[in-house]
Amino acid sequence: MPGPLAGIRVLDLTSVVSGPLATMFLADQGADVIKIEPLSGDITRRSRQSISASGEFSALFVSTNRGKRSLALDLKRPEAAEIMRKLIISCDVLVQNFRPGTMERLGFGEPALHELNPRLIYVSISGVGESGPYAKKRVYDPIIQALSGFADLQAEPKTRRPQMIRTIVADKTTAIFAAQAVTAGLFARERTGEGQHVRLAMLDTMIAYVWPEAMTQYTVVGREATTADPTARPDLIFETADGYITVGTISDSEWQGFCAAAGRSALAEDPRFNTPGGRAENATERILLMADIMKERPTAQWLERLDANDVPSAPVLRRNDVIANEQVVARELIVELDHPDIGLVRQPKPAARFDRTPAQIQGPAPRIGEHTAAILAEIGLEAAEIERLAAEQIVRLA
Structure with missing residues (x-):
């Protein structure tokens, strides 16, 4: 066809x-x-x-x-x-x-x-x-x-x-x-x-x-100096006990899921992080805290726990690993x-x-x-x- x-x-x-x-x-x-x-x-x-x-x-x-x-x-x-x-x-x-x-x-x-x-x-x-x-x-x-x-x-x-x-x-x-x-x-x-x-x-x-999320502090005319720079924070690559993964915690349910997966239930109610605005305002502190926690377990264990709590996550693949990745193979992408x-x-x-x-x-x-x-x-x-x-x-x- x-x-x-x-x-x-x-x-x-x-x-x-x-x-x-x-x-x-x-x-x-x-x-x-x-x-x-x-x-x-x-x-x-x-x-x-x-x-x-x-x-x-x-x-x-x-x-x-x-x-x-x-x-x-x-x-x-x-x-x-x-x-x-x-x-x-x-x-x-x-x-x-x-x-x-x-x-x-x-x-x-x-x-x-x-x-x-x-x-x-x-x-x-x-x-x-x-x-x-x-x-x-x-x-x-x-x-x-x-x-x-x-x-x-x-x-x-x-x-x-x-x-x-x-x-x-x-x-x-x-x-x-x-x-x-x-x-x-x-x-x-x-x-x-x-x-x-x-x-x-x-x-x-x-x-x-680059504009939608990387230039947010320049979107509203006259407020450039008062809006936080969205790039002034660590990236979302987390080292585990045996590799690297990435994790997303944008919504409240995702943050609560991460805290459950990490066995840190008290963090879910921490006023610095228990709202989307709080997590954005305290992004650097939150990401550094997550980075320390992620080192405690190997990648496979983290992915299993995060998936069980419906938290967006994935292994960080080296380029030579992409071709054989199970999702790439299942979709016949290459x-x-x-x-x-x-x-x-x-x-x-x-x-x-x-x-x-x-x-x-x-x-x-x-x-x-x-x-x-x-x-x-x-x-x-x-x-x-x-x-x-x-x-x-x-x-x-x-």
């Missing part, structure tokens, strides 16, 4: 992570995603350790480009530009994350493409937006973590030294926002008959991301698929599960130009013409 985006064609002019991951989500949901690459391939193919004999694949590339078709073009050549224009006529969506102004210089700015295809959803992903004093800066994920307050949010509790989170959270969050924006744009087109230009910046995304250049690779299943139009991994990540000949044939080029374009290094065949 086809996915929810079956019949939608996406032209993917993105590189690195935010754009490729966004379009991969669309491919998982059934869209025909054509990845436009330079003749040397997306930089992410080579930005991590190679996992293939050909040198064309890194694990990061494989995990952000599965299910796509690759068309390798030198966009600076006039004949490649003409190929692009032919493709755009038949596409529903174009996604690009060049630095602001690059698409215009190539002749593919949104106004020009809107004239060519008025139904086109044109998505521009940038680092900090197309205006403002930072607009021309080269931007990667750590820059956005620094600018958005995210690094401050992760600050070391004692010294308050800002820290980066050790995953490219800004890139990946922007990818999710972008994929959602594409589907909203397509839905709006069903109502209006017209496409539109959707602009999305990583900085905008991450400020929206699958194996054969990649012709690499062998068996693991991938997470698409997170959104549609009961009538199921999303699924459409296939492995492509080689550079693996589908060049087929795509060019689809727009009417003959085999001899395709061979000529390849010989003149206007396109690349796999």
Whole structure:
């Protein structure tokens, strides 16, 4: 059964992570995603350790480009530009994350493409937006973590030294926002008959991301100095006698359940902690007290006691433990698929599960130009013409 985006064609002019991951989500949901690459391939193919004999694949590339078709073009050549224009006529969506102004210089700015295809959803992903004093800066994920307050949010509790989170959270969050924006744009087109230009910046995304709970002291204008900083407290990783777990005690019943599991019934009525407001106001004291208690028993015993009292809890898994975790296995969250250049690779299943139009991994990540000949044939080029374009290094065949 086809996915929810079956019949939608996406032209993917993105590189690195935010754009490729966004379009991969669309491919998982059934869209025909054509990845436009330079003749040397997306930089992410080579930005991590190679996992293939050909040198064309890194694990990061494989995990952000599965299910796509690759068309390798030198966009600076006039004949490649003409190929692009032919493709755009038949596409529903174009996604690009060049630095602001690059698409215009190539002749593919949104106004020009809107004239060519008025139904086109044109998505521009940038680092900090197309205006403002930072607009021309080269931007990667750590820059956005620094600018958005995210690094401050992760600050070391004692010294308050800002820290980066050790995953490219800004890139990946922007990818999710972008994929959602594409589907909203397509839905709006069903109502209006017209496409539109959707602009999305990583900085905008991450400020929206951190805001709800991490910026509470800045939400009410004029009360910034009197509202407690929600990040000025220890995290919720607790050491046990033989490992680490996390525990949540937001509601009254959860706090009472924790006290019962810990054999500390008097704590349940402690006026510092017996209301949600009290637990929030005295969060540091509460968490440090819990940390001392948690060291008394091994992880398995704690989890059994906490579950028996309906207290949210889980073991803190090392990454190498995630694949074999009983919940992950029961949900079949990770699958194996054969990649012709690499062998068996693991991938997470698409997170959104549609009961009538199921999303699924459409296939492995492509080689550079693996589908060049087929795509060019689809727009009417003959085999001899395709061979000529390849010989003149206007396109690349796999």
